[in-house]
Amino acid sequence: MALEPSQERVLQELLKPNSQMSRFSRKLDYFIIAIVMFAVMGAFHIHFMLTGGDWDFWVDWKDRQFWVTVTPIVLMIVIAAFQAIFYQHFRLPIGATLCGILLILGEWLNRYFGFYLWSHFPMSLVWPALVIPMCLWLDLVLHLSRSFILTAIIGALGFALMFPASNWAILAAFRVPIEVQGTLLSMADYIGFTFSRTATPEYLRIIERGTLRTFGGESTIIAAFFSGFVCMIMYAIWWNIGNYIAQLGWTNNRLKSFMGFKKDDNVTVAEGLGGKL
Amino acid sequence: MKLKNTLKCLKQGLALSLMVIVTALSISEAAFAHGERNQEPFLRTRTLHWYDMKYTVENDGAVAINDIVTITGKFRMFERWPSQIPEPERMYLNVNSNGSTFVKLESWVNGKPAIQSMIGELGRDYEFKIVLKARWEGRWHVHPMINVLDTGGLAGPGIWINVTGDHNDFKMAGTTLEGDVFENLSTYGMAQVYGWHIFWAVLGLFWLLYWITKPTLMPRWLMVKSGEYENTLITRTDTKVGVVMLVLVVGFVVGGGLYTTSKHPRTIPLQAGVAHINPLPVAPSIKVDVVKGNYYVPGRTVITEVVITNTTDLPIQLGEYTAANIRFIEHSVIDFDEVSQTTPAELLAQSSLKLSDNSPLNPGESRQVTIEASDAAWELERLTSLMNDPDNTLGALLFFYDSAGNRYITELFSGMVPVFDPT
Numbered sequence: 001m002a003l004e005p006s007q008e009r010v011l012q013e014l015l016k017p018n019s020q021m022s023r024f025s026r027k028l029d030y031f032i033i034a035i036v037m038f039a040v041m042g043a044f045h046i047h048f049m050l051t052g053g054d055w056d057f058w059v060d061w062k063d064r065q066f067w068v069t070v071t072p073i074v075l076m077i078v079i080a081a082f083q084a085i086f087y088q089h090f091r092l093p094i095g096a097t098l099c100g101i102l103l104i105l106g107e108w109l110n111r112y113f114g115f116y117l118w119s120h121f122p123m124s125l126v127w128p129a130l131v132i133p134m135c136l137w138l139d140l141v142l143h144l145s146r147s148f149i150l151t152a153i154i155g156a157l158g159f160a161l162m163f164p165a166s167n168w169a170i171l172a173a174f175r176v177p178i179e180v181q182g183t184l185l186s187m188a189d190y191i192g193f194t195f196s197r198t199a200t201p202e203y204l205r206i207i208e209r210g211t212l213r214t215f216g217g218e219s220t221i222i223a224a225f226f227s228g229f230v231c232m233i234m235y236a237i238w239w240n241i242g243n244y245i246a247q248l249g250w251t252n253n254r255l256k257s258f259m260g261f262k263k264d265d266n267v268t269v270a271e272g273l274g275g276k277l
Numbered sequence: 278m279k280l281k282n283t284l285k286c287l288k289q290g291l292a293l294s295l296m297v298i299v300t301a302l303s304i305s306e307a308a309f310a311h312g313e314r315n316q317e318p319f320l321r322t323r324t325l326h327w328y329d330m331k332y333t334v335e336n337d338g339a340v341a342i343n344d345i346v347t348i349t350g351k352f353r354m355f356e357r358w359p360s361q362i363p364e365p366e367r368m369y370l371n372v373n374s375n376g377s378t379f380v381k382l383e384s385w386v387n388g389k390p391a392i393q394s395m396i397g398e399l400g401r402d403y404e405f406k407i408v409l410k411a412r413w414e415g416r417w418h419v420h421p422m423i424n425v426l427d428t429g430g431l432a433g434p435g436i437w438i439n440v441t442g443d444h445n446d447f448k449m450a451g452t453t454l455e456g457d458v459f460e461n462l463s464t465y466g467m468a469q470v471y472g473w474h475i476f477w478a479v480l481g482l483f484w485l486l487y488w489i490t491k492p493t494l495m496p497r498w499l500m501v502k503s504g505e506y507e508n509t510l511i512t513r514t515d516t517k518v519g520v521v522m523l524v525l526v527v528g529f530v531v532g533g534g535l536y537t538t539s540k541h542p543r544t545i546p547l548q549a550g551v552a553h554i555n556p557l558p559v560a561p562s563i564k565v566d567v568v569k570g571n572y573y574v575p576g577r578t579v580i581t582e583v584v585i586t587n588t589t590d591l592p593i594q595l596g597e598y599t600a601a602n603i604r605f606i607e608h609s610v611i612d613f614d615e616v617s618q619t620t621p622a623e624l625l626a627q628s629s630l631k632l633s634d635n636s637p638l639n640p641g642e643s644r645q646v647t648i649e650a651s652d653a654a655w656e657l658e659r660l661t662s663l664m665n666d667p668d669n670t671l672g673a674l675l676f677f678y679d680s681a682g683n684r685y686i687t688e689l690f691s692g693m694v695p696v697f698d699p700t
Binding site: 002003007008009010014022024025026028029032044060063069088089090091093094097098100101104108116118119120121122123124125127128130132133135136137139140141143144146148162166168169170172173174175176177178179180181182183185186187188189190191193194195196197198199201202203205207208209219246254 | 281316368369371372373374375376377378380381382384385390392394412420424426429430444449451452453455456457462463464465466467469470473474477478480481482484485488489492493494495496497498499500501502503504507509511516519520522523526527529530531533534536537540541543544545548549613629634647656694
């Protein structure tokens, strides 16, 4: 799409190293990035707590079926939308990684201040799952393929497969067996039993149920592939929703004097930087 | 002038708000217990009845971090379970404290491990034991509790425990079946958790910084819009960096997984079974038929008229009436001083349980008597809000004793008609 003459003028100014406009643009970058960071961290964290909450809160909910299935699917909702916005409009393959890092930052803050200091749960019970490797994978597939379709097929499938694979490095120690009161438990079960939660009794756990294990007895792999197929669909849906949301409306440009226009210049909607794509 | 008036109003409004907040804070009590009084009376009197409760620490006593506290007792699953809530198809013996201020070392029901949930049977009794270890300093209200599926937590009688020391001194060591010894369950496995989280955060931050240290928003948006700068937006160097990152990501995920599997070759899934625990054997009981039940509002007294039939071989007397964890003791039958040493004062009626005739009831004999349970606890424990409940009935346990000292427990189930003016 060709630029309006005024936009072309702005771009040429921006491309000049150390020009007044490029310096201003850089300051605007930092300002907006700071706002975006808090907004994404808050929105994504709330979304994930509401949809994948308990599976991620507690070590004795991190099972082979539901945790593996649910987590990538609900993560994909926000990640695909942000990836679309960052890539379609700025050609920045960082949407997923940005979401992943900010989610993890928010989760650690929440687990430390909320779960540990406020409610006295130990960190061994409430550590958050790793999501950054799968987000990096999704960004890198998009970056290298430059294709929404390939990212939906290869990236989204790998996104789901990489979740249990990357988390195994920290989860395995919690699946080591131990004997307690003559009963066989995993260390995760033992931690969940020991550090009791008043309102989250053992029976509330939605774990190890259903028939996903029936194919060769490999629950985790089956669950991860199932999650991967759903993630492909979720990616396609939420990529397009993200794209659509990014094009909603425009606002009057009150900063035009900083962008090379005079105060009395009549900048039309089509010319304005906030104009519709 | 207008602005001056507005500012004045704003200042006055702020001052008033501050006064309201300070007043509210100064007259309100801090809530440290668990809101058990807020549960509806029909729920508290007709679900679980706790009895024979023993704690190895006195109410408001002190223990140090790492000290052990044991709670033992029994509970009756009331036979006339309220129809408004589901029956206890799945329940779990729990401890109700402020977060993990105490940890559970052991949990037993009828001598069987109660680590997992179990199925409850109405009208039957269960004996339990919970062994706790103090973990976090403070003054805590600790209850045994049964969580019931789709009903929620049903708390037993609680006591206050003062924990002294520093939570950083808490220790809980153990050995896995692989033979690995751990010093503290609170920090078990956290070295790997912190290590991998930091590693991936560094890699992720590198990727982010690689892109956002370049001019980011406005120029890139215009370049994308123009469609003529694709090679400027993503350069060959960017592609090379992307390939290296992809190799690193896949390599560390696969390598990390393989290394971990070799380190922990024997792992098991989360255990999600159900504990099968039979209730205690059915004990003989006394036949009690309710004639009527009233609550005398001014006197804070529940009066129940019943016909008692002695179905045992020895004369019996009523010794105790308990509802919603409040104990009403017949002082001539049971040593009140002994009971008061083991029961928190707020859960023990100070005046004696009164019966119109509590002389020993001979075997096979029936007698109509009125039982008066009178105490301010009916109000303080909010049990009189029964009148606002959808099911205006009261449940209680009656404890009879025969001349040989044997105890018989009978459920009492009665409608409750309020009497506002006894004259």
